[in-house]
Amino acid sequence: MKKRNWYLRLGVVITFAVAAFTLVGMFYTPYDATQMSSADKYAPPSLSHLFGCDQMGRDIFSRTLEGIGTTVTIALATLAIGFLAGLVIGALCGYYGGLIDEIVMRICDAVTAFPSTLLAIVVIAVIGSGKYNVIAALGILFIPSFARLVRSEFIKYRDRDFVNMAKLTGVPPLRIIFVHILPNTWPVLLSGLTIGFNNAVLAEASMSYLGIGVTPPDASLGRMLSEAQGYLFTAPWYTVFPGLVVILLILGVGMIGEGIRERIGEKV
Amino acid sequence: MTNEIILHLGNVNSYYGRGKARKQVLKNISLTLHKGEVLGVVGESGSGKSTLAKCAIGLVTDIEGERKLNVENSQMVFQDSYGSLNPAKTVGWILEEPLRVRGLRDKKELRRRAVEMLQTVGLEEEHYDRKPSQLSGGQRQRVSIAASLIQGSKLIILDEPVSALDVTLQAQILQLLVDLKERLDLSYIFISHDLAVVYQICDRVMVMYHGEVVEQGDVDAVYDNPQHEYTKKLLEASLSLG
Ligand SMILES: Nc1ncnc2c1ncn2[C@@H]1O[C@H](COP(=O)(O)OP(=O)(O)OP(=O)(O)O)[C@@H](O)[C@H]1O
Numbered sequence: 001m002k003k004r005n006w007y008l009r010l011g012v013v014i015t016f017a018v019a020a021f022t023l024v025g026m027f028y029t030p031y032d033a034t035q036m037s038s039a040d041k042y043a044p045p046s047l048s049h050l051f052g053c054d055q056m057g058r059d060i061f062s063r064t065l066e067g068i069g070t071t072v073t074i075a076l077a078t079l080a081i082g083f084l085a086g087l088v089i090g091a092l093c094g095y096y097g098g099l100i101d102e103i104v105m106r107i108c109d110a111v112t113a114f115p116s117t118l119l120a121i122v123v124i125a126v127i128g129s130g131k132y133n134v135i136a137a138l139g140i141l142f143i144p145s146f147a148r149l150v151r152s153e154f155i156k157y158r159d160r161d162f163v164n165m166a167k168l169t170g171v172p173p174l175r176i177i178f179v180h181i182l183p184n185t186w187p188v189l190l191s192g193l194t195i196g197f198n199n200a201v202l203a204e205a206s207m208s209y210l211g212i213g214v215t216p217p218d219a220s221l222g223r224m225l226s227e228a229q230g231y232l233f234t235a236p237w238y239t240v241f242p243g244l245v246v247i248l249l250i251l252g253v254g255m256i257g258e259g260i261r262e263r264i265g266e267k268v
Numbered sequence: 269m270t271n272e273i274i275l276h277l278g279n280v281n282s283y284y285g286r287g288k289a290r291k292q293v294l295k296n297i298s299l300t301l302h303k304g305e306v307l308g309v310v311g312e313s314g315s316g317k318s319t320l321a322k323c324a325i326g327l328v329t330d331i332e333g334e335r336k337l338n339v340e341n342s343q344m345v346f347q348d349s350y351g352s353l354n355p356a357k358t359v360g361w362i363l364e365e366p367l368r369v370r371g372l373r374d375k376k377e378l379r380r381r382a383v384e385m386l387q388t389v390g391l392e393e394e395h396y397d398r399k400p401s402q403l404s405g406g407q408r409q410r411v412s413i414a415a416s417l418i419q420g421s422k423l424i425i426l427d428e429p430v431s432a433l434d435v436t437l438q439a440q441i442l443q444l445l446v447d448l449k450e451r452l453d454l455s456y457i458f459i460s461h462d463l464a465v466v467y468q469i470c471d472r473v474m475v476m477y478h479g480e481v482v483e484q485g486d487v488d489a490v491y492d493n494p495q496h497e498y499t500k501k502l503l504e505a506s507l508s509l510g
């Protein structure tokens with residue numbers, strides 16, 4: 001019992017810290033994140049530039065603050081699209097089953113057969129890069145895995161006697177689905193959301209890293225890491241700090257997910 | 269008792285599973301339930317009693333034969349009271365849901381009706397905010413009964429409704445069921461493995477064996493003069509126990 005809570009608690013603490021950092025970055029950065037200064041090129045960490053400066057003399061601390069905001073926003077927006085659509089599709093398919101369910105699941109199988117980052121790259125190649133296109137591409141590609149997760153939960157509950165009882169009572173099907181069954185699935189769905197969030201962060205980072213995600217001058221953690229690789233030896237702090245933030249972000253959310261899974265005694 | 273027919277099954281076969289796994293569970297079941305009647309169903313474990321109940325009420329849909337249900341709403345008290353109460357909801361919510369679905373919105377009135385029903389089945393107001401997992405088996409069974417009574421169904425199928433209760437409580441709930449039946453003109457199908465209880469509250473009884481009805485008739489007639497070997501054995505076993 002004790003050990004389980006340990007995961008969850010530390011995860012919550014880390015995530016809160018990162019979230020606070022993100023929120024601050026939305027309203028305040030010590031310097032303008034896009035302001036260049038030739039005097040500060042490759043400046044190492046110091047009191048005036050906590051995380052040092054990059055190849056254009058921009059303050060890395062400020063850029064990290066702003067970048068994490070972009071990355072988290074993209075991840076959350078992606079998640080919102082993927083989760084909401086996946087929820088509706090998965091709930092209906094799982095509850096009703098039948099031919100339509102079969103067809104929808106075959107389509108999901110086909111989509112998830114490819115790594116989602118790869119597919120996102122293809123989509124981006126077609127619709128172009130930029131923050132909103134990344135959100136759209138990743139969001140849509142996340143739908144099948146959420147649909148599958150939600151569906152399997154609904155299959156678990158649809159034949160339970162409390163559902164039978166609701167049917168006999170004359171509760172409308174949509175109310176059975178979203179009011180009677182859905183609350184039972186939250187622990188599993190929440191844990192799925194944490195995995196989805198981390199995948200979205202990594203997908204955004206890798207797409208921006210490949211130069212097809214967030215476009216300059218927007219800062220995102222992925223973009224910063226991508227730029228930083230050219231200066232790994234001249235300015236290691238450029239890689240280290242944004243990298244650490246990505247790791248903390250993923251670690252915190254991942255631990256929350258793990259904590260939830262342990263608590264409900266299930267491996268997803 | 270009138271002659272109005274509430275439920276009729278004619279030569280019903282029922283199946284579980286699909287494709288190769290499809291397996292027949294009920295064979296050639298016929299029964300007629302009249303208004304105000306209590307029909308007992310007895311038989312060994314696995315003989316198909318719960319399946320019969322689910323067929324009758326329309327929850328098992330893979331059936332052949334004739335099925336007519338002449339009431340607007342019917343309800344079932346399920347054998348497994350754990351599975352029949354929504355784990356994510358409170359007792360109060362569960363009891364209020366049928367009323368909400370029928371359009372009652374007033375929170376105070378909803379609560380009043382739920383608490384009243386809790387007290388009717390011998391529970392307290394303090395159980396209103398509990399989750400089903402925070403109740404004992406017998407308490408859950410009573411919440412199930414309360415949840416089926418609160419909606420004013422004219423036909424209630426009771427699948428071992430009192431099996432987890434001690435003798436006094438059992439007698440109390442059975443008396444309640446009988447009273448309500450008289451007052452509200454209900455009809456019951458009452459599934460039980462306790463032949464004494466069946467004798468006490470049923471008008472007619474059906475004996476099931478391996479998915480078939482081997483004997484059916486008035487309780488007195490069947491108990492006094494059992495025709496089928498299996499019924500005789502069942503009665504002997506229960507007499508030697510009692
Ligand atoms: N959902 C199901 N799928 C497949 N087979 C089932 C299912 N439910 C019950 N059965 C099978 O149908 C047969 C009848 O089961 P049923 O539950 O109706 O028996 P019962 O008479 O109610 O027994 P008990 O007294 O133990 O409750 C059993 O052989 C059982 O294994």
Ligand SMILES: [Mg+2]
Nearest residue numbers: 317318319347
């Ligand atoms: Mg049974």
